[in-house]
Amino acid sequence: MTDLTARGFDDLIVGAGFAGAVLAERLARDAGRRVLLVDRRPHIGGNAYDTYDDAGILIHPYGPHIFHTNSRDVFDYLSRFTTWRPYQHRVLASVDGQLLPLPINLDTVNRLYGLNLRASELDAYFASVAEPVAATRTSEDVVVSKVGRDLYRKFFQGYTRKQWDLDPSELDASVTARVPVRTSRDDRYFTDTYQVMPEYGYTRMFQRMLDHPNISVLLNTDYRDVIGVIPHRHLIYTGPVDAFFDHCYGQLPYRSLHFEHQTHPTEQFQAVGTVNHPNEYAFTRVSEFKHLTGQRHPHTSVVYEYPRAQGDPYYPVPTPENAELYRRYEALTRTRPDVTFVGRLATYRYYNMDQVVAQALATYRRLHPARTGAAPELATTV
């Protein structure tokens, strides 16, 4: 610590998740800056951290993380630090006593209602049950305007109420719009161009990103405990934006989860990576890691997700009121040119990993425009 203090750094980065790690890597390797990366957790990787459990199974302690992107630039950038394993995620939803494909597709509808529709007939079926909506503003509007109220109630309303403690009518349209509706039999959860998992896990990939003589990592440390004693030119902050400003306008809501991890003495626990429970139980979904990682092991580990209000902040909560409150904090960030705010918590955006990587790369380009050579133009809009 004394050594660090004496030398000082160009950049002090708070948070060793995707946002902080990408910026640390770019600033050190491309711009030659000396970087200190601080995280209060005992590990790097943020919420994407993975590790082996007591049984020797690779798990994601903060819930299942599946990498998918349409951005070639994000994929190419991360490919510098890992090889990949192709993986296409599949989800089944437990509805009316059956396990049915999600996103809703031709098989979902036929099996749920005992029908025998063809793909060419499904649009007309959806049109016959859909409820017209003047303007698609809420997460309820998105679903009922496409597939009607019965499918909405069975697949979306209960899950959303559990996950957010809000009715879909109170949430921004973008939340349930993450889950599409299909008229085909395609049962993949994502259709992105690149659907892959880091071959040796996320943590290994982060280790390789941060393996540079200009990068120092300080774990188990809240940045507030060291910021006064470590000289630095610029601060990059990836934690919750309201905490940075001591909640001066009140708490910006973040949704949390309790994770219940289990290991079972059987090779496979469920047929697919994730099973959703929209209508029963306090948990929303159960994920089995070996589907994601491809690991072979006589036992298997799963995680149950129980949503809750208190605890580590995981999700920004997209409602009109919260957007308004975030705008007030965002205005404060503009009064601090000495600090860069980036990442899912600091910019209060419901971003996937690839979007955070794209945002961090774009942020780097903005901070160091002269160094465009090694920071590719990004296809992903952020």
Ligand code: FAD
């Ligand atoms: P984080 O990973 O949250 O990193 C922020 C870091 O800042 C944390 O490690 C925190 O400890 C640290 N920090 C905060 N405050 C302080 C402080 N005061 N001092 C020191 N350190 C501090 N995305 C996908 O693309 N695919 C998925 O399948 C997927 N599944 C997900 C499942 C769950 C349950 C969750 C919660 C998220 C999922 N995501 C998924 C989203 C993904 O986790 C995020 O997009 C990504 O991890 C965000 O990276 P980040 O760096 O912005 O934030």
Ligand code: UDP
């Ligand atoms: N959702 C739902 N039923 C489901 C799956 C998702 O109602 O079976 C809604 C819910 O509001 C959820 C949102 O769609 O929060 C986004 O789902 P996603 O799987 O993208 O959530 P994440 O993986 O980010 O938790």
